C-alpha cells in the first residue's frame with residue numbers, strides 16, 4: 001500500500017474509534033436502518049447509457065492532497081444544483097461528495113447539503129476501513145459508497161459490500177492494478193471503478209483504464225476515474241467502450257460546474 005494511502009487509512013481507523021465513542025455501533029446501525037428510500041445510483045448511470053449518453057458521476061471536491069485547494073468558492077448545494085441542471089440538455093447522472101476532512105477538506109454536511117438540493121443519487125467518497133462507516137454513510141444520506149480495494153482485504157470488502165446491500169446502497173469498488181481488479185471482481189456489485197491516478201505517485205494515466213479494461217467482463221459497469229480533462233479524453237474512453245466517468249477537478253475549476261460538464265460531455 002502506498003504511503004499516503006496508508007497514512008489516510010491509519011487516520012481513518014483513529015477517526016472511527018473516536019466516532020464509536022460519540023455514537024455506538026448499535027446506535028449508528030439503528031439510525032442507518034431507520035432510513036428508507038435510497039436513490040437508484042446504478043439505475044441513474046444505466047439510464048444515461050441506454051440513451052447513448054455518457055454517464056457522469058460529478059464530484060463535489062474542495063481540495064485534495066496532491067493539489068491543495070481546488071475550489072475556493074465552495075457551496076455544495078449550488079454545485080449540486082449546477083450538476084443536476086447541466087446546460088438543460090446534458091447533465092450529471094449522479095454525484096460523488098468527499099466527506100474526508102483531513103486530506104480533502106470535506107465533511108458529512110457537504111453530502112447532506114448536496115443531496116438535499118437536487119434529486120441525484122449521491123456517492124459518499126471517503127476511505128472505508130470499518131463496517132461502522134457503511135452504516136454512518138447511510139445515516140448521513142448516502143445512496144452509494146466507495147470501497148477502495150487497496151485499503152481492504154477480501155473479507156473486509158465482502159463484509160462491507162453485504163452491509164451496503166442490506167441498506168439498499170450501491171457499491172463502487174475502486175482498483176488501480178490487476179491484482180486489485182481480480183479481487184474486486186469477486187464482489188457482487190456491477191460498479192467497477194478504475195482509478196487512473198496512481199495513489200503512490202499521484203501520476204495520472206488514462207492508459208490504466210485501457211489496460212485493465214480487457215480483464216473486465218461485460219456484465220460489469222466500468223467507471224473510469226480521475227484525470228478526465230478534455231473532450232479528447234472523453235472520446236478516447238468512449239471509443240474504447242467506456243461510458244461511465246467520475247470527474248472532479250475539471251468541473252471544480254469552472255465557474256459553473258454544470259456548464260463545464262455539458263461542455264466536456266456534450
Ligand SMILES: O=P(O)(O)OC[C@@H](O)[C@@H](O)c1c[nH]c2ccccc12
Nearest residue numbers: 195225226227228246247248249250
Ligand atoms: O479530480 P479528478 O482528477 O477528476 O478525479 C475525480 C476522482 O476520480 C478522484 O477524486 C478520486 C478517485 N478515487 C478517489 C479516492 C479517494 C479520493 C478521491 C478519489
